Amino acid sequence: MSAPRRLGCLGAVGLFILVLVLLPVGGVAIHGVVPPLTTFLMVEQGLKGKKADYRWRGLNDISPRLVEAVIAAEDATFCSHRGFDMKAIEKALESNARGRRVRGGSTISQQTAKNVFLWSGRNWLRKGMEAGYTVLIEAFWSKRRIVEVYLNVAEWAPGVYGAEAASQKWFGKSAADLTPREAARLAAILPSPRRYQAASPGPYVRRRASRIQAAMGTVRNEGLAGCVLD
Template identity: 65%
Template sequence: MLVLVFGLVGPVLVTAIYRFVPPPITWLMVQRVFEGKGFDRRWRSIDDISPRLVRAVIAAEDAKFCEHNGFDLDAMEKAFESNAKGKKLRGGSTISQQTAKNVFLWPGRSYVRKGLEAYFTVLIEVIWGKPRIMEVYLNSIEWGPGIYGAEAAAQTNFGVSAAQLSPAQAARLAAILPSPLKWQAAQPGPYVKRRSGKITRAAGTINREGMASCVLG
């Protein structure tokens, strides 16, 4: 009975608390500290983060963020087909899934973790809603060695606050998200420059078509 209570009620309670309280340090942050990569995280409200970064991240990571309920089935199917053909490993995770994984779970790959990721994804979609999911995501994701969240990333790379990011700066930050320990936003190589250019154009479409309205209104 205790296992049932803690296993089912516990996650719901913690998720409800995090609806209002900034989630503390994550498993990945702890791992990086032990790897000697340091720790820089400065929590900011979604209102204090540039809408340009919100649109750039949606364009880069999850164009259907405002449409789905946590899972993009089309993207998951394409990822499965791509991986089955032996092509470069590709993921189909939404921003909601990435947020659930980053905040509640440990790094790694396993069926158990994927199951828990799905469970927490449903919880945050129901309890938090899209604006809070985006707020937690932008304050928790890794943006370089020991750098977490939009404010630390903006200050470290460009010397400005997250609220003052230009379209180009926002696109560069979004461009390095798949490999933040490998790529740099401040001094981008050819690939990041090309990718950030595509993200800038896609973010324009996101803006014109209101595809970030669930966050930005």
Template identity: 60%
Template sequence: MSWLVVAVLVVGFIGPVLTVALYRFVPPPLTFLMVQRVFEGQGFRRTWVPLEDISPTLVRAVIAAEDAQFCRHRGFDVAAIEKAIEYNAKGKKVRGGSTISQQTAKNVFLWPRRDWVRKGLEAYFTVLIEVGWGKRRIMEVYLNSIEWGPGVYGAEAAAQANFGKPAKALTPAQAARLAAIVPKPLSWKADSPGRYVTKRSGAINRNARVVRRENLTDCVL
């Protein structure tokens, strides 16, 4: 076996598997996006906290907003993907079909720019974390890694920056506001929401109550 083949195996298969295994127990360090934002002059604010120190209201809110079937799928929501394809074929605005698992794989391991190579690797890492981490760890990493404002990453920093309190003390309304700005964290505000974010957060709050009533967080809470 040539050294080239060995290198390809290590980089393309063994490396990702070992990295995913490590991050099962160790908080992932800086992501590509975090580094990019620092070079853009946005600073860096992040405090890793375990899932137990994040309010269940935020877990329910992000599931309601981003991936209602999080506890029911194995990384990919086929129905949501099909709807996104159909929607994008008819309209001009792009509608995503990514699950929280896919978003976590992208945020932690890959670069922000969309391309087919990244999408392929995203699928690969999604399978790895679903198998190697499980839903609770995926949610914990997701809530500690996503961008929630200029230089603000993770639930703890977002709660402190927007409401002056720890993530475990968020109210349902505050959690819904944070969930509402996930798609556009650099332009939407949770602490002083505009009309659209206020309307969106209200809908998320209502849907979060449905999530709780139907126990759609049973894999996490």
């Protein structure tokens, strides 16, 4: 291969790598200030004919109780980690190694990265990209912004995305007016929003919501949501 042709190939490879780096960084930087217009999950469900109910609300228009509830339920160390809960990951790996049901170790940061920037699935490519986006949003966004985006793009019922749409569907009120009990119920159904209901929950959701509501007191008293709530 001639020197000019070799340089041309190297230039093309370099340009490709540069684009691969700049696209994620640019997307994260933009969504640090601009709400996502949609997500891959919304698009996937839309292609199946399911209309999305997605209503963005700033964190000041969402009850602090819901912030406490999701931190209590999903990620109690949110304010102290940098995107990954290594103890939770170790426990998940140990559980999987013993052949038990796969346990998750995802933080709110990881879930936000997945929900906003990636498609659904569990393959290694997506998990690797999820880790990369998690590092980026922790670097570019404040903890408050991460929770704000998470609460606005999480699915809370089939085709229902975000705290405002969820509050209206399940309780007929604004997300700003959620009570501690209602917030705990919304957090309780997050792992399986297409299976469980927040308004008229069964025994499992009632028990889980009760535990979450109790843990919300710990979150509040120990300042575990201090990086989000003033």
